[in-house]
Amino acid sequence: MTASPPPDLSTRVGSVVLPSPVMTASGTAGHSNELGAFFDLSKLGAVVVKSLSAEAWDGNPALRVHETAAGMINSVGLQGPGVEAWLAHDLPPLVAAGARVVVSIWGRSVADYEAAARLLADAPAAVVAVEVNLSCPNTEAARDLFAHSESATADATAATAACGRPRWAKLSPNVTDVAPIAAAAVAAGAEAVTLVNTVMGLAVDPASGRYRLGSGSRGGGLSGPAIHPIAVRAVHDVHAAHPEIPIVGVGGVATGADAAELILVGASAVQVGTATFADPRAPLTVAEQLGRWLAGSPHPSVESAVGAVHRSEEEQ
Numbered sequence: 001m002t003a004s005p006p007p008d009l010s011t012r013v014g015s016v017v018l019p020s021p022v023m024t025a026s027g028t029a030g031h032s033n034e035l036g037a038f039f040d041l042s043k044l045g046a047v048v049v050k051s052l053s054a055e056a057w058d059g060n061p062a063l064r065v066h067e068t069a070a071g072m073i074n075s076v077g078l079q080g081p082g083v084e085a086w087l088a089h090d091l092p093p094l095v096a097a098g099a100r101v102v103v104s105i106w107g108r109s110v111a112d113y114e115a116a117a118r119l120l121a122d123a124p125a126a127v128v129a130v131e132v133n134l135s136c137p138n139t140e141a142a143r144d145l146f147a148h149s150e151s152a153t154a155d156a157t158a159a160t161a162a163c164g165r166p167r168w169a170k171l172s173p174n175v176t177d178v179a180p181i182a183a184a185a186v187a188a189g190a191e192a193v194t195l196v197n198t199v200m201g202l203a204v205d206p207a208s209g210r211y212r213l214g215s216g217s218r219g220g221g222l223s224g225p226a227i228h229p230i231a232v233r234a235v236h237d238v239h240a241a242h243p244e245i246p247i248v249g250v251g252g253v254a255t256g257a258d259a260a261e262l263i264l265v266g267a268s269a270v271q272v273g274t275a276t277f278a279d280p281r282a283p284l285t286v287a288e289q290l291g292r293w294l295a296g297s298p299h300p301s302v303e304s305a306v307g308a309v310h311r312s313e314e315e316q
Helices: 083-096 110-119 150-159 179-187 225-241 256-265 282-295 308-315
Strands: 011-013 016-018 022-024 065-068 071-074 101-105 127-133 167-170 192-195 199-201 220-223 247-250 269-272
Touching: 016 127, 022 282, 071 225, 083 101, 083 110, 101 110, 110 150, 150 167, 150 179, 167 179, 179 192, 179 225, 192 225, 199 225, 220 225, 225 247, 225 256, 225 308, 247 256, 256 269, 256 282, 256 308, 269 282
Parallel strands: 022 269, 101 127, 127 167, 167 192, 192 247, 247 269
Antiparallel strands: 011 016, 065 071, 071 220, 199 220
């Protein structure tokens, strides 16, 4: 009996071709090859580094992380060394490890986004894409995020063109309808959208009557299994409204089944974030489990599985 060929795990996010659909999620794997001590980073589709601004940024005061019943709430506040320092010190170890790199950038103004993007113009080829983080709730502007507005999303996305490589707009679940915002990002130059960032949350200690996080009343971003259904819904609805837009799904992915769910509703790739805090090998484990799922599914490749639930609905 002839053995069945292995499933094709390669995928395409816009113009970016990846050997695996599984990546790390920004903010959960550091700025460099921190996870390289646990597994071969080249086995992932890409490593998405913690968001960087043009200049170094200290982030929020402690405490920054609080465990919840089904995940965690964080208020790290986008601490980072700045793009230039990252290029000089943190990127080279990732390149040496054979990783494909997606660099996440953020800013407090359109000019900030433009400045960060310009600094990436001469980055090495290992930087395959730029994820434009328009949606982190862990800043003083959390109530007025770029990703809460179609026009603000378009303005910030357009300003990042100087990076000279594919851009993915990372959007917020804290809106009534993310589909028109995704369309605005793509119209402004993004090749894909990343869905979703963390959900706005707040934690108070009943014993002390004080806020649990150093950010106080601003709270932080909820991530982990609790937000997975929210991510699934966002990916599903954007794919239904705009099937031509490539999507990277992220939110509570801890198993291959979680990843498969996001792919079936329309994601071309997925990111693993909070699960990495409990198990640094989680992204590789998810990739391996996803491969086994695909081998037992009716789909010969990841690309053939993307959005399959929508096609099944049409056939009913």
